Amino acid sequence: MNDMRLFERSTAMDDVKIAARKVNVHYGAAHALRDVDVDIGDRTVTAFIGPSGCGKSTFLRCLNRMNDTIAGARVSGEIRIDGDDIYDARVDPVQLRAKVGMVFQKPNPFPKSIYDNVSYGPRIHGLARNKADMDAIVEKSLRRAALWEEAKDRLHQPGTGLSGGQQQRLCIARAVATEPEVLLMDEPCSALDPIATAQVEELIDELRRAFSVVIVTHSMQQAARVSQRTAFFHLGHLVEYGETGQIFTNPKDPRTESYISGRIG
Amino acid sequence: MADISADGPRPAPRAPTIDQVRAGLQARNRKQTRLKAYGLLAIGFAFSMLALVLLSLVVTGWRAFTQTHVTLDVLVDPAVIDPAELPRGNFDELLEASLLAYFPNATERAERRAITGILSDGAQFILRDRVAGDPGLVGQTVRLRVPVADTYDQLAKGLIARDTPEENRRLDDEEVARFDVLEEAGLVTQPLNWGLLVNTDSRFPELAGLRGALVGTFWVLLICFVVAVPVGVAAAIYLEEFAPRNRFTDLVEVNINNLAAVPSVVFGLLALAVFIGWFGMPRSAPIVGGLALALITLPTIIIATRAALKAVPSSIRDAALGLGASRQQAVFHHTLPLAMPGIMTGTIIGLANALGETAPLLLIGMNAFITSAAASPFESATTLPTQIFIWADSPERGFVSRTSAAILVLLVFLVAMNGLAIWLRRRFERRW
Amino acid sequence: MNEQHIRSAYDRDLEAIQALILKMGGLVEDAIGQGADALVARDLEAAERVRRGDKAVDALEEQVNDEVARTIALRAPVSLDLRILLSVLRLSASLERIGDYAKNIAKRTTVLAEARPAPGADQSLRRMAREVGGMLKDTLDAFVRRDAGLARDVIARDEGVDAMYNALFRELLTFTMEDPRTITPTMHLHFVAKNLERMGDLVTNMAEQVVYLVTGQRPAEDRPKADYIGAE
Numbered sequence A: 001m002n003d004m005r006l007f008e009r010s011t012a013m014d015d016v017k018i019a020a021r022k023v024n025v026h027y028g029a030a031h032a033l034r035d036v037d038v039d040i041g042d043r044t045v046t047a048f049i050g051p052s053g054c055g056k057s058t059f060l061r062c063l064n065r066m067n068d069t070i071a072g073a074r075v076s077g078e079i080r081i082d083g084d085d086i087y088d089a090r091v092d093p094v095q096l097r098a099k100v101g102m103v104f105q106k107p108n109p110f111p112k113s114i115y116d117n118v119s120y121g122p123r124i125h126g127l128a129r130n131k132a133d134m135d136a137i138v139e140k141s142l143r144r145a146a147l148w149e150e151a152k153d154r155l156h157q158p159g160t161g162l163s164g165g166q167q168q169r170l171c172i173a174r175a176v177a178t179e180p181e182v183l184l185m186d187e188p189c190s191a192l193d194p195i196a197t198a199q200v201e202e203l204i205d206e207l208r209r210a211f212s213v214v215i216v217t218h219s220m221q222q223a224a225r226v227s228q229r230t231a232f233f234h235l236g237h238l239v240e241y242g243e244t245g246q247i248f249t250n251p252k253d254p255r256t257e258s259y260i261s262g263r264i265g
Numbered sequence B: 001m002a003d004i005s006a007d008g009p010r011p012a013p014r015a016p017t018i019d020q021v022r023a024g025l026q027a028r029n030r031k032q033t034r035l036k037a038y039g040l041l042a043i044g045f046a047f048s049m050l051a052l053v054l055l056s057l058v059v060t061g062w063r064a065f066t067q068t069h070v071t072l073d074v075l076v077d078p079a080v081i082d083p084a085e086l087p088r089g090n091f092d093e094l095l096e097a098s099l100l101a102y103f104p105n106a107t108e109r110a111e112r113r114a115i116t117g118i119l120s121d122g123a124q125f126i127l128r129d130r131v132a133g134d135p136g137l138v139g140q141t142v143r144l145r146v147p148v149a150d151t152y153d154q155l156a157k158g159l160i161a162r163d164t165p166e167e168n169r170r171l172d173d174e175e176v177a178r179f180d181v182l183e184e185a186g187l188v189t190q191p192l193n194w195g196l197l198v199n200t201d202s203r204f205p206e207l208a209g210l211r212g213a214l215v216g217t218f219w220v221l222l223i224c225f226v227v228a229v230p231v232g233v234a235a236a237i238y239l240e241e242f243a244p245r246n247r248f249t250d251l252v253e254v255n256i257n258n259l260a261a262v263p264s265v266v267f268g269l270l271a272l273a274v275f276i277g278w279f280g281m282p283r284s285a286p287i288v289g290g291l292a293l294a295l296i297t298l299p300t301i302i303i304a305t306r307a308a309l310k311a312v313p314s315s316i317r318d319a320a321l322g323l324g325a326s327r328q329q330a331v332f333h334h335t336l337p338l339a340m341p342g343i344m345t346g347t348i349i350g351l352a353n354a355l356g357e358t359a360p361l362l363l364i365g366m367n368a369f370i371t372s373a374a375a376s377p378f379e380s381a382t383t384l385p386t387q388i389f390i391w392a393d394s395p396e397r398g399f400v401s402r403t404s405a406a407i408l409v410l411l412v413f414l415v416a417m418n419g420l421a422i423w424l425r426r427r428f429e430r431r432w
Numbered sequence C: 001m002n003e004q005h006i007r008s009a010y011d012r013d014l015e016a017i018q019a020l021i022l023k024m025g026g027l028v029e030d031a032i033g034q035g036a037d038a039l040v041a042r043d044l045e046a047a048e049r050v051r052r053g054d055k056a057v058d059a060l061e062e063q064v065n066d067e068v069a070r071t072i073a074l075r076a077p078v079s080l081d082l083r084i085l086l087s088v089l090r091l092s093a094s095l096e097r098i099g100d101y102a103k104n105i106a107k108r109t110t111v112l113a114e115a116r117p118a119p120g121a122d123q124s125l126r127r128m129a130r131e132v133g134g135m136l137k138d139t140l141d142a143f144v145r146r147d148a149g150l151a152r153d154v155i156a157r158d159e160g161v162d163a164m165y166n167a168l169f170r171e172l173l174t175f176t177m178e179d180p181r182t183i184t185p186t187m188h189l190h191f192v193a194k195n196l197e198r199m200g201d202l203v204t205n206m207a208e209q210v211v212y213l214v215t216g217q218r219p220a221e222d223r224p225k226a227d228y229i230g231a232e
Helices: A056-063 A093-099 A114-125 A131-144 A164-176 A194-207 A220-226 A244-249 A254-260 B017-065 B083-088 B091-100 B109-116 B123-133 B150-156 B173-184 B211-242 B247-259 B264-278 B286-311 B314-322 B327-355 B359-363 B384-393 B398-428 C008-041 C044-075 C079-112 C119-145 C148-178 C180-215
Strands: A016-027 A030-041 A045-049 A073-081 A100-103 A182-186 A212-216 A229-234 A237-243 B069-075 B141-147
Touching (some): A016 A056, A016 A212, A030 A056, A030 A212, A030 A237, A045 A220, A056 A073, A093 A100, A131 A164, A164 A182, A164 A194, A194 C008, A212 A220, A229 A254, A237 A244, A244 A254, A244 C044, B083 B123, B109 B173, B150 B398, B211 B247, B211 B327, B264 B286, B264 B359, B384 B398, C008 C079, C008 C119, C044 C079, C079 C119, C079 C180
Parallel strands (some): A045 A212, A045 A229
Antiparallel strands (some): A016 A073
């Protein structure tokens, strides 16, 4: 959210968490992303907006190397998280994804119990030494996702029995259970009703105190509400990137102006 | 609203849409009814064929489910039976003695032989086993129920008609009269023929049973399951999740699909040449039959498993990968358990098909005459289909009905297995 | 109706804007009070302080405009939230003009410093200033508490301010007629009185805006006006 606590709002960024330089992505012959340069800050919510097919989801998937799982995808350029190039040959994508979590568009809890959903990530990465540790991790994650009160009495019931908004919060809890440093969200609210959307956005506002959050959204209003910095993508290019208030009141690029006022896209 | 323009009166306005639709509606409805009729006709034809098959089986086979027996009180004469040498005892003589009690006028040897011929040849062994089980019976009278010989069984069931002229009948009037004596004495019963399932094969129809075939089928299916399922599931997982998409993989896929279409006889020849010829495995053994059937079932299981894996939505896989699971962990922790119902269904259907395979098993010799059930997969055995084949070839009249009865038993198993597959699929099916 | 938005930052944004208005209102209230006191005491330094203080009010008005524009762009407010923001814009415009009038009064104090004080007028002016200041304070309270009744009271009190102006006008006329040499300071005093009367009108505008904010409708009855300038 845009904090109107004026003394907190600054246009300069103190901590750069993710630095991308000259990132290009090809899907087979199609050139999906062209020369993207962007710095994403720590403890901020950065929104990617743009019309369908503009490359925002593609770029998001580069940040946790999910594009590796797509046959025919080629990524070039440099993406550094905390200074380390994540596309270096020595980096194991599996380890990377423990540090960079992801929440998807359609809530996709595993058809297991709520407890097993949240504990899956820590379990495969060996983050809990015993059951008490794991219980503590599960509780902490569910509290973080504002789901603890609703879920604590039904931890061993299937996660698929929750409502849509609760399922998405469960997916968020699952993603934060591995204590990632960056949280990627690909249109997390598109499948939710307005109240559930509001709850998830409030949750994102709380999460950003601990993580760097990058959210792809096709709703400009959501980007306006939720983020501190916004990046506008168009036809594979990063057109404009700046502080959210400035983008929505006085954008620099005419393409941005056209998109946010509904003249193109 | 007559609109007279300069060129003359305008033509009548076109009928509104609803009228045009209504005009064509009758023709469309008729077409639909015709289509429905064709469908019903097709189903009706299929069902009537099925009904015909079942009817003919039941009509010929139902008699095999009962077996005519005679109940005798046999005195175990210690003069004939020596308890120390029980197996050598002449039990036939004892049976003859008890039977002849009803025919006091029979004195000639030929006649006595004919009377004893009413009972099955295996009757003496039944008596022997009874006495061997309880040697204290020597000297006492034992009430015994033994099956009659096949021709008399046919007579009792009306398959040998009494009103055909004597020259054309299997049994002449005297023989029939003797049998009638026993009947009037109330000794003849027709209980359910449990022997059909419990006894092993025999030359004599009244003693023949399917136990050998059932045990053989069990061994064969077990071997088939143990070989085909792990290999098939693993191959499907590899092809679906791990194989790179290149020409070689495509070639493999095409070949698997083709294998499913290969006639099963070919696999029998393969088994004969390779397993029995090269590897020197025992002939007629379930291990060879099981391996041949495994090869036949493999493509089915691979295809079914792949379909089940494909049906798991990729969002689950993405979620697992997004959390940092390796491809292997994503498959084994998530995709495979969720695909299990589909895999199970495919496996059961594959096994049900394997249950009915006859040609390859015949080629490897599983139609030998076996009188004891196989204790291990390496001993000779028969299976249900091959046993049916053997009985169908046998000359004795009793085997006619028994063949149909065996087919009915096989059908029961098939229906049960397919029914199990359907029930499992319904129970565990997920709606994504 | 639930008081708080699910997105708590939205509430924080609205509160921050309201805080700006209240701050502006406080500054203007002080300007009125201190301006009147400086006038009566003919205190040049105090008047200068009031004059310079108007810059802060202008700066706040600009800030309010920016923040409201930003909030409207980013939140797409509707219903009560939209009325609050639109009201804030008008309130800040009114406050800025009231501030300008207060600055004007302070400017005239410099001129009046040489003249003889006119006790009756001074006291009346101070009373009028106090009344207007009170009305402003009550209007801001009504805005914060969303109290339409209090706002309507303020609207009614404008009649009193107008009456006070009329009385002052006649009083100052009498001064002039008695001693024509006092015409310059008296004219300035009259302008001061007029300023205060205009400030009262502006505060009444603000109160009407508050009624609109709370009820969604403008106050029905015509505002009672009593500032006819008729010859007696």
